[in-house]
Amino acid sequence: MGEEGGGALKETLEFYSGKRNELIPILQEAQGIYGYLPEDAIKIIADFLKITLGEVYSVASFYNQFRLIPLGRNTVTICRGTACHIRGAPQIVDEIGKVLNLKEGETSEDMEYTLETVACIGCCALAPCVKINHKIHGCLEPGQATGLFNIAPRAESN
């Protein structure tokens, strides 16, 4: 986080009064600015709300929506809810994992992709489904998942 980034957060903080119950909205705003919660941002927020770093970290680590490590430019979310699981989510996870060369929860080195799995995306009728950024790809079959990514041929040639 550069100087400029800290400024953006401080600007946002001007809208808040500094009470502890504003922690979650502030964390959400900070994540909106940086895409994750850098340590410097946590420090600024802790100072602003007059709570300890540990308290901010405790809240940030509890909620799935907050990330302490940066996300890739594209987020690939694979559903492994009951319906998707039965219709082959494990194979989809394997396949996408191979294509992107990532494990669950990891981000590629070039910061292009982050692979994550969730308990349910909420479109069980389209099982098994995958969400790439905000677009949902449903009714996938093994082999199709690879086609969702531009990098597939490169990954195969490797």
Added chain:
Amino acid sequence: MDKVTLTIDEKQVVTDKESNILTASLENGIYIPHLCYYSGLEPPGICRLCVVDVSGDIVFSCRSKVKEGMVVKTRSPVVDKIREVNFEIIMANNHMSCKGCAATGFCEVQKIMAFCKTDKKRVRRLRPPEKQFPIDESNPYFDYDANKCVLCEVCVGTCNKIQKALNFVGRGWKTKVEFHGDTSICEKCGDCVARCPVGALVPKGKAQIQKSA
């Protein structure tokens, strides 16, 4: 201060109007298993072990105020069953090997295990697989073993009153107690270590922190 009289396990008990059932029984030598309650701290009511029967209602004694003429039973088949299940849920996420543990002898979990006559084999079957946290040695004053931690909140609650250095981190079975941020914030008072009911927080090396009884 106003006093009230109540009956706990057929014993007449006179206690303070503001106290709760758990404090009243402990003061009068009637043991009710508990992990998250610590005298002087606000009971978080998360261990769910201090269940008692109050005229047929099952309540958590640490969060229930005493009332005049109350009839409390600390043991009954229903209470014992509920306590047993609640304890098994805690123990399923806890390793149970006491050998070499610093807390052997004063460990609350050992005491409750004996009290509830917990079936270790049954608990092992409930255990989620592959849970082994490394020992956290990041604090200069104590070591933390998440495998033994029962997440009772006593250390966190204690530190909240002092420095707010210790906090829960994570969620679900991955929850840990962690010391995060600037290490200079810890005042080295050792209260968290002394109050830990199990062997999760232990002094670093042989620090001169004595365990309270």
